[in-house]
Amino acid sequence: MVVPLISIILLAPLAAFTIFALFGLAKRSFPRQDILSTAAMLVALGCSLYLLNETSDPKPLTVEWLSLGSITLSMGFYLDSVTVIMLIVVTLVSSLVHIFSIGYMHGDPRYPRFFAFLSLFSFSMLFLVVSDNLLGIYIGWELVGLCSYLLIGFWFEKDSAANACKKAFLTTRVGDVGMFIGMMMLFKQFDTLSLYGTDGIFEAVRTLEAGQIAWLSAAGILIFCGAVGKSAQVPLHTWLPDAMEGPTPVSALIHAATMVAAGVYLVARMFPILTPSSSLVIAYVGGITAIVAATIAIVRFDIKRVLAYSTVSQLGFMMLALGAGSYVAGLFHLTTHAFFKALLFLGSGSVIHAFHAMHAHHDEEHADDNEDEHDNHSLVHEHGSEIPPDQDMRNMGGLRRKMPFTFFTMLIATLSISGVPFVFSGFWSKDAILGGVLERAMGWNSVHHYILFGVVLLAAGITAFYMFRLIFMTFFGEPRNQEMHDMAHESPWVMVVPLLILAALSLPVVNKWWFKEGYINKPYQAHVHEPTHAQLRPDSKTGDTNFGFSNFGISEAEAAEEEGGHDTEHADDAHHGHGPAHTIAMVLSIIVAGLGILLSWLFYHKRRFTAESVATTFRPVYTLFWNKYYFDEFYNGVLVALTVWKSRLFAKFDLSIIDGIVNGVATITRAIFAAFIGFFDNRVIDGIVNRVAKVIWSVGGRVRRIQTGAIQTYLFVVLGGIVLIILIFRVL
Amino acid sequence: MDQILLSLMIFVPLLGMVVVFLLPNDREELIKRVALAFTLIPLVLAVYLFIDYNKSSAETQYFVSVPWIDTFHINYHVGIDGLSVTLLLLTALLGPICVLASWRNIEKGLKAYMALFLLLETGMLGFFASLDLFLFFVFFELTLLPMYFLIGVWGGPRREYAAIKFFLYTLFGSVLMLVAIIAVYLRSNIINDVAEGLRTFDIPELIQRATVEGHALGDSKFQMWVFLGFFIGFAVKVPIFPFHTWLPDAHVEAPTAISVILAGVLLKMGTYGFVRINMAMFPEGLDYFTNGDGFLGHSLALLGFINIVYGSFCALAQTDFKKLVAYSSIGHMGFVILGLAARNAEGINGAVLQMFNHGVISAMLFLLVGVLYDRAHHREINGFGGLGNRMPIYTGITTLAFMASLGLPGLSGFIGEALSLFGAFQEFPLLTILSTIGIVVGAAYFLWTLQRVFLGALNPKYEELPEINRREILTLVPLGILTIVLGIWPNIAIDMFSKSVTNLVNIVSI
């Protein structure tokens, strides 16, 4: 029953795309591609929900995919609670995005294509989720990259979109190469890429010797590189804000369900091979990402970019959770974030849609610009300093009366992401992360984790600040641009309904139960009981082999899991009020969230302070934030330029040196060798030939005189000859 | 009956050449149809062989061996194993596609063009099937002559330069190869410095003799030198840095269909020869260059690495669409070399698969460039822009081909590349990691090209550019299907040759 269900989940969206492709080849399009794709996603959603209770057999299907003599690579499905949750999140968000797009994309010249790409996108993500081996995950992984390329560049007439999609693909590919190298390392060691089962990598990892831990850490970090790319962690995060060039539903899909979730999902899946060192790297990357992106988000004015940076920041939270060992918290935040971030993006899409008339106008203007700049394509590009007017928050304000549903739903999402206590899911998941990090810090006495806790707490406060800044600027106060404000209107029901559904999902009652009931178990990490970085602290108890867990009573659960059973005892992370760490974390997180909201209220609603005056006071800091820590400048100015320069150099080298040598050899051969041979040939060989001809010529000239033309002479000579012959024969 | 099939397949195009010559000059439609028919017959036969081939056996199948030049013990010996049947299928598939691709754009001397093309096809098919060293060489050279004329007569503005460069380069390599062949022949019956039995050119026989204790062919120094002779011959064909500069010129000047054959099949002749002769016959010689011991032991992998990175970077700098694809070919053939240098099952299987896949994908790429060139009459990448709106189907197919070529998983290009790298990583981890730079750069130049040609605002000059037509789609669709199918289920191809490769792995792992 499980295999056909998973197959339907995969094949339904794929079929929707295939139908589009086949029709497209015949220069037609399927009459109702939107309905087809949406229906396919709904079917997949139904099947995913059905799978909720079907996790008894984790490996329902394995097929031999490649057989190379002694080595076989197999493909298959893996189904556990995490898979099911991901399936539901992906199909649910994707379905809602499909429905929303019916309204949002209405009237676009490439309307059918949009839905076909959405379907392919969902298929890729679902394939990634259900794969039971690294190769399958990698395939889905790259297909997700391709689809994001296609969708971010959906309005490819805009140069900015064309640049953004290319940037997204290339940046993530850099990370993917790291992941690929990690895969090669694992393959070299274990001769397999399967993750589960007796011959899987996770089983093999347990038997590794202590001396191979460094190597395993390297592999883990390399695999994580893939996640850095896809989940937009520092330093590969720059593509995600640029990806806002795509249509807004795509942003929702990328940010909530598919692309960026893939990275977190991958790290969660690879959790058993993470060693203390690689975990620490992941935690640091996550923490840095969380704070860097949050600070950048404060100063953005483009509504979508604020959300984009908030996604980057939230992804940092998740990575930090996984790196700190709070496996369940990370996944919990992934799901809650999926819903409220999808809601935020769709809400912002609704706002942008409200300005749609302006949008169309703007597009025309933009197209004109492009023609002028047409010849200036290059791998290096200037980007996003100019904000489209319909996305500029400085043009908005007071929209809450015009768009009540949008306002209401976005407010719920904002409260959720800011961590307003108890009612909203975001609070619980964020708190789980903070608690998990603090718990690890206290448990291991690890100074690293204390630092990370502080960083992430600050990031949480900033998150509350900038999210409310967005709400205040957009929906409160007086309209700043009356012309645009007058044109704004509430969106049609196909767009509002998804918003309402997502708003409902942002309440904890709906999506908290599976974490609460211990539906997810933390996988066993074979090598994490050697927290070498914790040993740096003089007072740490280095002798304890089960050190990391001993204080918190997880070891029993671990032990139970080691025996292979799905124990009913839940992992600790999702529980609140369990030990001092979580209590402290909860109190602190409520305080910072409240502080952030308060400040935001003072700045942007009450206008006690103006942002401009603060910005002038802290000019250098502001400039740093405004320029996004100069990552783009560095990449464009240094890395890309270097690559292009190197390629030119190579090409020049090829043309002038290598080809030059070849042509040079040819020239030298012709000039020296051939000249000599030519001379020899002309004078000596040909000279002999001519000489012979001349001799024959002159001899012939003499001899021809014998030919008199008179028959009687000839006859006379003949007679003479006969007589001569007779005489000779006589004499002899 | 079965025995004659293979020979039939090889010589049907030759018969076609004669028939085309007998047709009147002005019946162009008829000439094209006849040529198409005579390329379709080998395709049907190749498909039949591909299906009928017993893949559970590593033995040579369908072999025919009859004396040809008895004085020198030269036999007409042809046969197929998993490796050659795959490449025969590729060659036979590209035959009719190239005839179709030449349907409208050959302006002069159509009859001679088709006749030469058919001759070329015989040469290629014969090369992949021959199991006698002399026959092998004859077919190798047989491809040279028609290619020279096809580039030199029907090519672009610098065609003569390109054709001569191509010809001389290849000839330079094949002269060294001929020397090596003669050396092998002369030694082929010497065991422990005593002549025993007859000399031979027979490839399986030579491979077998090389393993005999004390046989002159087994001597490792001898193998090294002969290996080098053959290697240079094949390296020019592949092409391996620094013997590659003929390739961009030849590609840029050659007409579309000839570029397709050049990239799709002729380059594979180099790597096929390398596998068939250098690896199978001279494992000791191979060992010198791939055992990971010092510079010499890394040299082959190093060449693969240079090909990948160098080719990719050069491609990034090109502004001529066709030249870009040509350099990308150099890069992709580097993966083949890298995989072969690994000498293990993953590496060699990956390399062979990459040969086939690159044949399909690069054929697609050149066909696509040809489609654009036929319409716009130039290939300057920066001169286009925004064609995505004007030609959506063309854009879609190009995106597919680009993605396949840059190694997107799910399309065939990825599997070969990945397996080659997986194999190479086990022997040469550092070089392999460095080679992955090629993957990123590969993505960069393809995406950049995609952007410059198809994305952005439509260049007003090309507002009336016609969409790709049905005949052109027909040439691309089989290749596109193959790319997708092999990407999803690569075992179809790998099954064919994995037994033969296992055999080879046993030979080379000494």
Place this chain on the structure above:
Amino acid sequence: MSLQHYLVISSILFTLGIFAVLTRKNAISILMGIELILNSCNLNFVAFSRFVEPAKNIVGRDDYLLDGQIIAIFGIVLAAAEAAVFLAIILAIYREFGSIRPDEVDTLKG
């Protein structure tokens, strides 16, 4: 009459023929010389045929052969044919050169 008589006559005719061929300035005369040479040969054939010792046949009688005579008749017929061709050539030469003197027709001169 012995064989010598015939041979002497034949030699005289032959010599006269040669003399005429080499010295006459008129093509017709040369033709006549050639005829003489031919006839001297015919005479020789007949004479030898008559005087050669005959072979014995199976029953022991002399078996006279007529080979020489037959060849002589061939020779006569040949002479007639030759004369016809020769005269035709002479006519053609006369039309071309206006003369039948061989020393004036020397366009083959080297």
